[in-house]
Amino acid sequence: MKHKWAGALKPPACFLFLLLLLAPSVRALTPEKELQRLAFRQSALKAAAWTDPYWLRLLYYEKNLLGGYRSRSVNANFFLSKWGNISPKLELEAAVDGLFFEGPDDDSPECRFPERYRWLRGKLAVKESDPPLKVCSSFEDWKAGLDTESVSLLFAAGYLNNPSTLYGHTFLRLHKRGSAGADLLDYTINYAATADAENGFFFAIKGLVGAYPGQFSTIPYYLKIQEYHNIENRDLWEFPLSLTSQEIDRLLRHGWELGKAAFPYLFFTRNCSWQLMPLLDIAKPQLDLSRRFHLWVIPSDTAKAVLRASPPSTPGWRPSLWKIVEWKRDQLSPGEKASVLELARGDQGAELEKLRASLPSRKAAVLEAAVDYLSWRFYARRIGKTELDNRTDPLLAERAPLGQQFTFFGGPERPASILEAHESLRLGAGLVSLKNGPAYEVRGRFAVQDLLDDPTGYLPDAVLEMGSFRLRHEPRYNRLYVKEGRLAKVMSLNPWDDWVRRQSWEISAGIEQADEAGRQSGRAAVWSMNAGSGLAVEFQLPLRQVWYILAEADSAFGPALDANWRAGAGLKAGVLAQTGRLRSLIEARYISYAFGDTRPLWAGSAAVAYNLAKNSSARIEYAWRGKVQECGIYFHQYLFAP
Secondary structure, eight states: OOOTTTSSHHHHHHHHHHHHHGGGOOOOOHHHHHHHHHHHHHHHTTGGGGGOOOHHTTTEEEEEEESSSEESSOGGGGGGSSTTTTOHHHHHHHHHTTTOOOOOOGHHHHSSSSSHHHHHHHHOOOBBBBBOOOOOHHHHHHHHOOEEEEEEEEOOOOTTTTTHHHHHHHHEEEHHHHHHHHEEEEEEEEEEOOOOOOHHHHHHHHHHHHHHEEEEEEEEEHHHHHHIIIIIIOOOOEEOOOOOHHHHHHHHHHHHHHHGOOEEEESSSSSSHHHHHHHHHSSGGGGGEEEEESOOOOHHHHHHHHHHHHHOOOOEEOHHHHEEEEHHTTSOOOOHHHHHHHHHHHHHHHHHHHHTTTHHHHHHHHHHHHHHHHHEEETTTSSOHHHHHHHHHHHHHHHGGGGOOOOOOOHHHHHOOOOGGGOOOEEEEEEEETTTTEEEEEEEEEOOOOOSSSSSSSSSTTEEEEEEEEEEEETTTTTEEEEEEEEEEEEEEOOOOOOOOEEEEEEEEEEEEEGGGOOOOTOOEEEEEEEEEEEEEOOOOEEEEEEEEEEEEEEEETTTSSSEEEEEEEEEEEEEEEETTEEEEEEEEEEEEEEESSSOEEEEEEEEEEEEEETEEEEEEOOOOOOOOEEEEEEEEHHHHO
């Protein structure tokens, strides 16, 4: 087919016109510059600069099984070479060429990757004047705006109601020079998954396989306070890091570079906490933190690793909004507490009229507590913005004329930090007494606590177990089998509080022995999943006790069951008690199965744990399931899990 060029330049003229337009921006290097570029390339090749550990670290290269390299960054903008993600050598050559970039300085590779080029100039002994340093206005403006004097590591405590934050979150706080800790002026460096709107099962699956990209961002600190302190009601811990001014400069230069990177986000390995370690390794290479974690990464563990490599310091603590409300509530009389509830949830006008007869200081205390409680209800999504404003505005108007009053004294009680908590990995061994003789058991758990573990530094009255197992050997049958292999178990006991009205709940999934099926020991393994929801109440005398009852749905699959499966529902009840180093737990469970194998399940346990030291404990456990009973004594050791 013959093409027509109606209304257009003929092909030869068109091409010539385009070349003329492009000519001013395409400037070949002078012979002297070209020789200089080739000389620097030759110098880099001779020194094998692309094998330098710092270069490999800067671009996040990792060796594969065949000995080749691949960068973990999946964003092409992080590389100068087309094949830079798999070739440190080609990327280094492209970086050398970038020294001779002809164009606006801000668009130059040197301004896009300031730490990369600081190292390259030093490695190749490139003078600052030949080729000249670029004037990186955008980077320098960004850096000047931060004006960082010091850096802290922040740890947000775990939040069981959000699957992505079960173990907490770590990020960096950049303290602005002369701000004296002013929250409105400081910024944070944060790494997080860019997740979609999905949640629940698909959210967890995508997080496990790295389907979400993770990216760095610089966010005002007050927004992080809003997110963790207010919305999610999580305590914030702040640990100062001893970084010199040179190390802070490296941190900022590489932080600027990471704005062009993206990494697959994996909840249990390459998560928010792990990704901060390579950044800190760039700032302070002698830390070498990123090489210490291989199989899994828990934010509390990485925080401990960072802090153990830093001089001792006193951490800062910012209590959650609920802790502040609770602290104020504890200083109110029963009548004043009732007034706060009425102002927040009842007939506000009538209650304000009653308060006018109160002493100014007590009236101010009630009004302040009510405002904070209403704020908590808003952030907890119990009320909307309209109701918050309609109820808060009259309280503030009533409080203003009272002026300065002495209302609340002291502050919320400071809990133990993660540095005082036991290590996350637990290994144990025990001797078990069975009807047919003894058995020996080895236990393990990758993370992080159950109800009998010492809760110091962790969430109280909570279970957060991932990857737990029990291997049992019975000499009578010379049989080694999996007594239990729990993929995950999460439980939150929330003692009932009329101000909060939180339910208690539990989910669990894993392998267990269905002894009630009547099979021989170790021959009744099933895959079990259950979930429950209910209520808990707390009593303090004569010792602290938490009583709970949950309605549970349960299912199991395996050849030990009739029809190879079952599904049903029932109840689970228990009591957790604690005094000093001693903790005890008694549970009973009944499940009626309506589908598949309809034999009911009766089961229960009683256990006592004694905390021998920070990282060791002993337990005595009795359990029954169907007609099978057992009693065992165990020793547990908690270990750091790099």
